[in-house]
Amino acid sequence: MSHLFGQPRSSRGIGVIVTLTVLALTAGSASAQSVRVRALAGKSPAGEVDATGGEARFNAPISVAVDAAGNIFVADQQNTLVRKVTAAGVVTTFAGSQYGSADGTGAAAQFSSFSGTATDGAGNVYVSDTFNATIRKITPAGVVTTLAGSAGQFGSTDGVGSAARFSAPQALTVDNAGNVFVADTNNHIIRQVTPLGVVTTVAGLANNVGSTDGTGSAARFNFPRGIAVDGAGNLYVADSNDNVIRKIAPGAIVTTLAGTAGAPSFVDGTGAAARFSNPRGLAVSGTTLYVADTNNQRIRSVTTDTGVVTTFAGSIQGASDGPKGNARFNNPEGVAVDAAGTVYVADTTNDTIRKIAGGNVTTVAGLTFSLGSADGTEAAARFAYPFAVAVDSSRNVYVADRNNNTIRKITPLGVVTTFAGLADNPGSLDGTGSAARFSSPRSLAFDAGGNLYVTDGANNAIRMITPAGVVTTVAGLPGSSGSADGTGSVARFNQPAGVAVDKTTGVVYVADSGNHTIRKIAPGGVVTTIAGLAGTSGSTDGTGSAARFNRPGGVAVDARASCISPTASIA
16 A cells, blocks of 8 residues: 555565464364464564563554653554553553444544554543544543544545544644644645644645645645644654655744755754655654654654754664664654653564663563574574475474575474574575575475475575585576576576475476576476566466466475466565
């Protein structure tokens, strides 16, 4: 749904999994089998668990707001819940239960992929219910009502209550008089909702994209996703697709406070000299505006009077606490600040709520997204985007640990070791164990002799690992892409994805994703193209080169040596 949100943040993507799961079928007929699932290795941060601190679970928390008592309210987007986090880190579900649009109290209420939260001085919580195109209000007792908009009715009409229309509203903020201001994202406008539900357009012109400064409807925005208001009534807008921060002074006078509309980048500086990359959440305290600079993985600060931009916290993408300049975030989207100046962050892809105080970043609630390369037993192990698994005759599981550029081994007891390659050291070297190098391994398959074949995606090569861990290149030339048939290093592949082995004949089949073809490697390393036409995508059935595929992502061989290839786009 790229039309709904415009420029995306960095995606979780395919294979963003940090746990490997085992499904065991009980004995008996297929129709009567039951399934037992257990985590074999690694630990996933996402979930829906009320608890304290690191025992709690969120699923893509996207926005945070703080009330006068220091409670944090979280738009837990994928769970469609509003969660409450006390100052002590105790997490409870405040409102919501499942996808829908129902008003009600607590779990009786329903939301649909909301994006923003804000609080007022009376302890009410406001939510932008994005896919329902409504603005919801939640009392301190958890009673949810619809303040403005009509569920599922998209538009840009000003009006009162259900007569008003929004289009994918995201961020919101509340001023001292109880007025709610909304970044109406897909309409590219800023709206005001009074306490009585009267909706008016403050700035921008519906369905007119741009970066023009001006007054009221003369101004233009480009998918605004963040908004904050200061004590003097000035509004600040994260104009996300323009990669700038805008200011709306009383009288609806719109100016650009920091950044220059255009390509995303990262530069500290003053005014137009600064650069952002998909800025989202905003929070203001005094003369300091805090910005969740999502794709830069940082929290930035902007002086509201002079537009001086500095980096407040964060460095590169990751999940580490510590001194704020060294801490790491993973697509932070929401930010809030309390009366004491403590900054809270919805660290969206880490599924955590973070706190910045006293020069340090700490995790208040949720389990930090546990990417890593650590060997260990079960939950102590860490992976980085494991992409494929294969099982040998002794029930050991082998893992293509894509972003670690390694092949990992998990025993039936959950003991994880690195079988081949060296974490954080991509390359193309043949060798034994840690002396070998891979670059984005994608798929695995065993032959009858226990040799493990690997599609080494970024190397455009097919590798083989013996049971003793000796790695050799079977076909393709690492670093050289193409579509040539031939023997061994003469052959060329383009982002090979899936691999399968006919254990009777030893023939290896490859889903050559970038070429849109299915390839065959005979014993001796002779590569031929058996289906599809290199460089030509499609979905046509046919024989050999008359058939068409669109980035085939997997391949399998049945008992008759028929090759079966599902078509799937590879991230």
